[in-house]
Amino acid sequence: MSSAFKLFRLQQVDSQLDQVRSRLAEIGRLLADDEVVKQAQAALQEAQTAMEAAQKELVRAEEEVKSLQAKLKENQDTLYGGKVRNPKELQDLQLEAESLTRHLRSLEDTQLEKMVALEERQSAVRDTAEALEGTRAQRAVEHRALGSEQNKLASEAERLEEERSADLSSIAKEELKIYEGLRTTKGGLAVAKVQNKTCGACGAELSASLAQAARSPSELARCDNCKRILYAG
DSSP: OOHHHHHHHHHHHHHHHHHHHHHHHHHHHHHHOOHHHHHHHHHHHHHHHHHHHHHHHHHHHHHHHHHHHHHHHHHHHHHHSSOOOOHHHHHHHHHHHHHHHHHHHHHHHHHHHHHHHHHHHHHHHHHHHHHHHHHHHHHHHHHHHHHHHHHHHHHHHHHHHHHHHHHHTTSOHHHHHHHHHHHHHTTTOOEEEEETTEETTTOOBOOHHHHHHTTOSSSOOBOTTTOOEEEOO
């Protein structure tokens, strides 16, 4: 079994491990990311705040209506109670009654508007609460799926780690050092397979002697262009 083949096989295992670890890291980020839920919670909080403000406005409108109704009742009791007989005073009371009645109608219209506004805010709270529950339910489904995938990938990573350890036992330390260095500087790809007399990583054409060297069972041939280890297969 050639040195290049051993390193090529190690490269295959490491590439699979890279993919598995990358996906595991991504799953970890997805599981930790609750931004969608936080946005839904913020929307509900905003709707609740608006509803509470609408409730306060309605209470104020109701209190103003009640206060004016009391004034109007007092006016009517005085006007029709029989105690006031002076025509001028009676006229003033009548004018005051008309003014109070107009003002009361305006306040009642405002009160109705506040009631409608509150109903709209209450509806918004219900809608955003339902949206939040829907978001949480969807996230729960996603979490279960991601958790299941995470468990499978963790098992796969463990299997690949064991396979990698077995492969390392047959590789010389100096060759492994070269391999690890290339993994670091070449984006994780240290070994390139020769394809039609070209480097399978960078595409550079190999000389006849280098292509032949890539078949050596004992020495490592490296691409003149990208410096990766060549494996001729």
